Amino acid sequence: MILPFPLYEKMVRHALQTYPLEACGLVAGRKGELLRFYPTDNELQAEDRYRVPPAQLLAVFRELDREGLELAAIFHSHPRGRAWPSETDVREAHYPCLYLILSLLPPDSSFPLPSGFWLGQGIFACLRGDERRFSLLLRGFRIEKEEGAVTIREEPLVL
Numbered sequence: 001m002i003l004p005f006p007l008y009e010k011m012v013r014h015a016l017q018t019y020p021l022e023a024c025g026l027v028a029g030r031k032g033e034l035l036r037f038y039p040t041d042n043e044l045q046a047e048d049r050y051r052v053p054p055a056q057l058l059a060v061f062r063e064l065d066r067e068g069l070e071l072a073a074i075f076h077s078h079p080r081g082r083a084w085p086s087e088t089d090v091r092e093a094h095y096p097c098l099y100l101i102l103s104l105l106p107p108d109s110s111f112p113l114p115s116g117f118w119l120g121q122g123i124f125a126c127l128r129g130d131e132r133r134f135s136l137l138l139r140g141f142r143i144e145k146e147e148g149a150v151t152i153r154e155e156p157l158v159l
């Protein structure tokens, strides 16, 4: 799956701005292409859970309808966790779309930190004027549930 860099950048920015809470958002696409990112609020205001407010969800779905787009992916961050679906994520995976999870972990202290602001998959980012730095990893998953059996399949992302 190709993830256009500007979308990735918006997701990272949204996750950093929402930190230490979980950030979430929706990705619109067409025919398997990821085209647009809609950052949303996290109604739960939690560090380990998220929920897109129903009014924002509805507004995005209306726009998708209007423009002939589909819900291609649901994005959320793991401010302190690895990039893998949690039990809650699996339980609440109700859409047949891609699930994008961005983990923000403390960087390995032995790794020399760049002084710059931005970014790339697996590289470090820091908020401007803020000393916090993170090791970023964004991964995509398909979560399938059939007769009680759960299959989690990673879908490689190409920036």
Ligand SMILES: [Zn+2]
Binding pocket: 076, 077, 078, 085, 086, 089, 101
């Ligand atoms: Zn999660």
